[in-house]
Amino acid sequence: MKSIAVIGGGITGVTTAYALAQKGLRVTLFEKQRYAAMETSFANGGQLSASNAEVWTHPSTLVKGLKWMLKSDAPLLVNPKPSWHKLSWFAEFIASIAQYRENTIETARLAVRARDYLFAWADQEGIDFDLKKQGILHIYRDRKGFEHAGQVSQLLAQGGLPRRAVTPAEMKAIEPTLAGDYYGGYYTESDSTGDIHKFTQGLARACERLGVNFVYGKNVVQVQSNGQVARVQTEVDSQREWQRFDEIVVCAGVASRRFAAQLGDRVNVYPVKGYSITVNLLDAASQQAAPQVSLLDDETKLVTSRLGLDRFRVAGTAEFNGLNKDIRADRIQPLVNWVNQCFPGVSTRQVVPWAGLRPMMPNMMPRVGRGKAANVFYNTGHGHLGWTLSAVTAAMIAEMIEQVTRNAQIQQLMAAPPLREQNA
Numbered sequence: 001m002k003s004i005a006v007i008g009g010g011i012t013g014v015t016t017a018y019a020l021a022q023k024g025l026r027v028t029l030f031e032k033q034r035y036a037a038m039e040t041s042f043a044n045g046g047q048l049s050a051s052n053a054e055v056w057t058h059p060s061t062l063v064k065g066l067k068w069m070l071k072s073d074a075p076l077l078v079n080p081k082p083s084w085h086k087l088s089w090f091a092e093f094i095a096s097i098a099q100y101r102e103n104t105i106e107t108a109r110l111a112v113r114a115r116d117y118l119f120a121w122a123d124q125e126g127i128d129f130d131l132k133k134q135g136i137l138h139i140y141r142d143r144k145g146f147e148h149a150g151q152v153s154q155l156l157a158q159g160g161l162p163r164r165a166v167t168p169a170e171m172k173a174i175e176p177t178l179a180g181d182y183y184g185g186y187y188t189e190s191d192s193t194g195d196i197h198k199f200t201q202g203l204a205r206a207c208e209r210l211g212v213n214f215v216y217g218k219n220v221v222q223v224q225s226n227g228q229v230a231r232v233q234t235e236v237d238s239q240r241e242w243q244r245f246d247e248i249v250v251c252a253g254v255a256s257r258r259f260a261a262q263l264g265d266r267v268n269v270y271p272v273k274g275y276s277i278t279v280n281l282l283d284a285a286s287q288q289a290a291p292q293v294s295l296l297d298d299e300t301k302l303v304t305s306r307l308g309l310d311r312f313r314v315a316g317t318a319e320f321n322g323l324n325k326d327i328r329a330d331r332i333q334p335l336v337n338w339v340n341q342c343f344p345g346v347s348t349r350q351v352v353p354w355a356g357l358r359p360m361m362p363n364m365m366p367r368v369g370r371g372k373a374a375n376v377f378y379n380t381g382h383g384h385l386g387w388t389l390s391a392v393t394a395a396m397i398a399e400m401i402e403q404v405t406r407n408a409q410i411q412q413l414m415a416a417p418p419l420r421e422q423n424a
């Protein structure tokens, strides 16, 4: 049986390992942390949001981006220090504006398909991840934002996702705890939320039951392939060792670019930092005053999720500052202020801040497919939608690898000398 190495134990690596193991393939997953989902898949916004499928490669993003660069509490922050990586990424981002429509439609299509896999796997494996199927409400404070959302809705519909416009009164009925004045909203009943970390941990345990070998706590320093054999070199306490595999899948989040370069491929993932706060709802009054329905505030670019009875997650902001993971107080404060403003009855006395790096491709589309070498595959670069999309892209890459394996076996059989009949 073919052996496959999966590099990375975040949501993309674990879903990939699961989809491969379900097909009966022999999988080893390498993760430098001691547990699964400790990097970007740790405390994200929690939204399984087909309704957030709009790619950012729209001309208005450039205009807003320039305005935001002059505001200290804006959702976007770019470290002005130039680097080749950042410049090349922005150049490709601008070049991708031409594909805004088709990429938004395709992302919506993938996000809708992803639900079937994710919910089926959670059911099958009995994973509790605070899933809440109460929809996502996009909120708008002005007419311009609301009208743009109307145009986006047409693209989402082409991708198979219906969502409806709602009046301020309807918004209040959908989520009574939301304070403030709004122009209108868009509600997507079919969207949901859940805890990415809990889900990934649960699926990792399911993978173990299916026989996946997890190599935790070992840093992968090098990967190689000659097209037939793939090699993975790990390092612990200055001790290095190589392991051989038939195939390799790179799911290493923001490290995928480095591994792709070692394998002779270009996967121009940039680390786009975001922040979240988890508000611990310690008293009954806060639990009552926090929303049940997930929200997406398009102006501030913040998303929310209610995780069980006593946690409320708020996430957002995009920072272009390389591999820096510092949690900056001045970037966390706008998230806390937003909660105080929109949900004044929620106590923000106990708030847990977090920062993570979105592995983002310049065209905002995940890289799912083969590398230059015949036995190298990628399932990475899911950017702001890795939680939403990973189940379907894992299923896609597993299908591709199974087919390649099957074709190779057929070729081997055809190349083998014909069997002579016994005693002929």
Ligand SMILES: Cc1cc2nc3c(=O)[nH]c(=O)nc-3n(C[C@H](O)[C@H](O)[C@H](O)COP(=O)(O)OP(=O)(O)OC[C@H]3O[C@@H](n4cnc5c(N)ncnc54)[C@H](O)[C@@H]3O)c2cc1C
Residues within 6 Å of the ligand: 007, 008, 009, 010, 011, 012, 013, 030, 031, 032, 033, 036, 037, 038, 039, 040, 041, 042, 043, 044, 045, 046, 047, 048, 049, 218, 219, 220, 221, 251, 252, 253, 254, 255, 273, 274, 275, 276, 303, 315, 316, 355, 356, 357, 358, 359, 380, 381, 382, 383, 384, 385, 386, 387, 388, 389
């Ligand atoms: C603030 C924020 C909010 C977000 N909100 C949402 C949301 O609401 N909905 C949504 O769909 N998406 C959201 N996302 C995006 C989503 O969280 C990511 O797309 C997803 O978690 C990326 O998963 P990954 O597996 O690609 O990367 P990771 O989770 O980072 O996994 C990669 C793994 O590779 C491992 N690795 C790297 N290098 C090595 C090495 N040398 N050796 C061994 N292992 C290695 C890492 O340790 C890591 O565990 C959000 C992201 C952020 C930052």
